[in-house]
Each structure stands twice: as structure tokens, then as C-alpha cells.
Amino acid sequence: MFSGAFTVPVTPFRNGGVDVEAIEGMVEFQLQNGIHGLVPCGTTGETPALSESEDRLVIETVVRMADGRVPVIAGSGSNSTDMAIKYTKMAEEAGADGSLQVAPYYNKPTQEGLYRHFAAIAENTDLPLILYNIPGRTAVTISAETIARLAEIPNIVGVKESTLSMNMVSDIKRLCGEEFAILSGDDPMTLPLIALGGHGVLSVASNVAPAAVSDMVNALLAGDFERGRELHYELLPLFRVLFIETNPIPVKSAASILGLCSDEMRLPMIPLGGENLDHLRRVMEETNHLLPTPEEV
Template identity: 70%
Template sequence: MFSGALTALITPFRDGELDVEALEGMVEHGIRQGIHGLVPCGTTGETPTLSEKEDRTVIETVVRVSNGRVPVIAGTGSNSTESAIKYTKMAEEAGADGSLQVAPYYNKPTQEGLYRHFSEISKSTDLPLILYNIPGRTGVAISAETTARLAEIPGVVGTKDATHSMDEISDLRRMCGTEFSILSGDDSLTLPIMALGGNGVISVAANVAPGAMSDLVTALRSPDATEVDRGRALHYEMLPLFRALFLETNPIPVKTAAALIGLCSDEMRLPLAPLSGKNLAYMEEMLETMPQLLPAPEEA
């Protein structure tokens, strides 16, 4: 079962091309800071703007640099079942340890369509699948009942939940059993989701604060009440960062933050535009208030 704090990796660019060197540095930085896993080629990685060749390069780079030290769960979802199968097979060939499968976007399938979509993908690969339920982006929600049906398939091992509903989390844990992994899709909801039996988070903030996110989740998973209290305190300490990273559409703020602490450039691809004006000023000011959470790469 996948668990802990896993980084939803940004994809660094320079002069319009992949910045493989910066990506290598980010992977090493996160692992040395104690992150529990890496998730390349998700929404945070600007996957809609990546070519198939670039997608493969990103996954292969993350697999190569991580070198088995932490699991790599590649985002390979699509609103086309055929395309999702193709990309999942590619990730498997590249050495990924798992696949993150977003609910099909725009075409808004029924619950039966969702079930068949994920079932077909699971049949096509030996990679364990993590579902990704984010109706705010996809326009369709994977119901707890559908997730429970899918959890009966051996290859479907968990879900990343970004529904913002604690009732949904409760239903998932009740219906899917203790072996099914429930990962928060929002940094700020890691605490309540873990309190309801969740197993961790696929984290945007972990791009810039991997050590702190790892520490947060480790503390919240502890059987020691004192450690859990420390995790709760760390949540409140990090809350301004969590909120700042969603000042604008993800990954605009986190890429800006990564650039400000020297991890990579803030270059992104259209239709995303860089943080500017008062939001940029706020990000700069906020980062200056929490240097203890944001070690520069050379300090990792």
C-alpha cells in the first residue's frame, strides 16, 4: 500500500524545453529531505502540455534518479481509455512503481463508465493503480460506491481524494477496508483526512518543503499522542504555505515558490502564466517568514 508524503512533482522547463538537470536536482532534494514517494506527470507537472516523448523522459528521469529509494507513481490518466492504457504501459516500461489515474475529464462518464474505464486500464498492466478523484477539474466525481467496486480489483490499491468532503473520506474508509490507501489531494486537508483513517498525501507543498511534509505525515501516523500533537502544530505552522500555493491555479504558485528558493526556473507553458503583481509580492513575503521549512537545495 502506498502511504506517507509523496511529492506531486512540478516539471521544470528552460527556454521552452524540459530542464532535466533541474528535475534531477528536485528528485534528489526531495529524497534527501525524507520524502516518501514521487508522483511525476500529474496536474502539478503540467502534463497537458507535455508531448509523449517528454512524458517518457520525465518518468524515466525520476525513476533513474530515485533508483528504488522511494516509489514512483506516474500520472498516466486520460479521458480516453485507449490513451490511458498506452501511457500506463509506457510508464511500466520506464520502471514506475505505480500509476495515478485521474477520472476522465470533459466527457463526463457515468459511474458505470468510470468503473469500466479503470477496470480496462487495470487489466492492461501489472502496475498498481491509484485513482484520482478531483471533480473540480474533471467535472465528474468517482462515487464512494464506485471506488468500493474498483477496490475489489486487485490492481486498484488506493485513491487520491480532492473532493474536499470528509463524509466522502469516511465512506471510503468504511466501504473500502483498511488495506485500501486513501491519500489526500490537498495539503491543507492532510490532517483531517488522516484523522479519519487516511494514509498520507500526494503533496504540492512537498516540492518546496519535502522535509516538513514528511515530518508532518510521519507525526500524524504515530501511535504516540505527543507526536500527533506535534503533527497538528506543524499543520498550523504550514497552513500559510498551503494557502499561498493556491493563490492562483496550481502549479503557478508552487513553480514560483520553487524558483524563489532556487530549485528551478518559474518558466511554464501556456495557457498558464507566471505569478505576478500582488500575488508574487505576497509569495515572496510569505516565504521569507518560514525559512526553517524551506531549505535551499544545497542544504539538503
């Protein structure tokens, strides 16, 4: 159902509030540069710092600007099952085409608890759901076996894989079959994941390099691994510098450098500075051919 290069956009702020005008410009920038879908209110969008009304505003703005041109998969998960259901219903009302559901963080449920959590959400929405497996942030891994159980539920259609394990990707593919979408949650892992039968990426780097990331994924999905590898290695310095500090700090600074939005963040996140900002600027200069600006659209 979902394949290609999906951008997980930053949430722009101005003077403490959500900058709707910047969101509108960013969505158009993404679409004009060939991105295949948008995932508002993910980790990159600072969703832990957004209120429920702000979540709705961001999702509704992205849906309105996308206007059916690409699917919008809203981040609406929580470590509370009741809250995840509430936010997912809100995303459905806001017009989202799907929902990204992170594994419950901090409370570290068992595999059976994970299964019941996601199954309960699925029962309460008609949206297709993508599981989000990111133990580095949640302190819990959804096992391949649990993902396979969940894949039997009709509206659980895929997984965003951020375990950094190709063994995990292989097991999910083996257990869940061809139709279940496996999407990379880490830009540098997109190439090997697609080589194992994956379907694309939910990307951070495409906030600033949407055309290059979508071109790479298009090539890989078409079986042109020579071109896909070429773009992978061209993008690799950018992939790496965008995680020089905790995401989304570097990518929001990069978006600010391109003029897409301000670098304003909400505590506990703070803008990039010092040597790391200098390093980001150097890498962006070296990869300038991969970074379109809004004026070029």
C-alpha cells in the same frame, strides 16, 4: 501499499524544453529531505502541456534518480481510455512503481462508465493503480460506491482524494477497508484525512517544504497528533499561498525562488507576477524555517 508523504513535482522547463538537469537536482533535494515517494506527470507537473515523449523523459528521469530509494507513481491517466492504457504501459516500461489515474475529464462519464474505464486500464497493466478523485478539475466525482467496486480489482490499491469532503473519506474507508490506501490530494486536508484512517498525502507544498510535510505525515501516522497539528498550523500559510492562483503557477514560482528550477511555464499557464508574487515572497520569508534550499542538502 502506498503511505506517507509523496511529492507531485513540478516539471522544470528551460528555453521551451524539459530541463532534465533541474529534475535530477529536484529529485535529490526531495530524497535528502525525507520524502516518501514521487508522482511525476501529475497536474502539478503540467502534464496536459507535455508530449508523450516528454512524459516518458520525465518519468524515466525521476525513476533513474530515485533508483529504488522511494516508489515512483507516474501520472498516466486520460479522458480517453485507450490513451490512458497507452500511457500507463509507457509508464510501466519506464520503470514506474505505480500509476495515478485521474477520472476522465470534460466528457463526464456515468458511474458505470467510470468503473469500466478504470477496470479496462487495470486489465492492461501489472502496475498498482491509484484513482484520482478531483471533481473541481474533471467535472465528475467517482462515488464511494464505485471506488468500492473498483477496490475489488487486485491492482487498484488506493485513491487520491480531492473532493474536500470528509464524508467521502469516511465512506471510502467504511466501504473499502484498511488495506485500501486513501491519500489526500490537498495539503490542508491531510490532518483530518489521516485522523479518519487515511494513509498520507500526494503533496504540492512538499515541492518546497519536503522535510516539514514528511515530518507532519510521519507524526500523524504515528498517532502523534499534537506534533502533527503543530506542523499543520505552521505550514498552513504556505499551503494557502501555493493556491493563490491555479496550481502549479504559485508552486513553480516558489521553487524558482528557492533556486530549484526556473519559473518558465507553458501556455496557457503563465508565471506568477504582481501582487500575488509579492504575497508569495512574504509568506516564504515568514515560513523560511520550513523551506530548505538545495545548498543546505
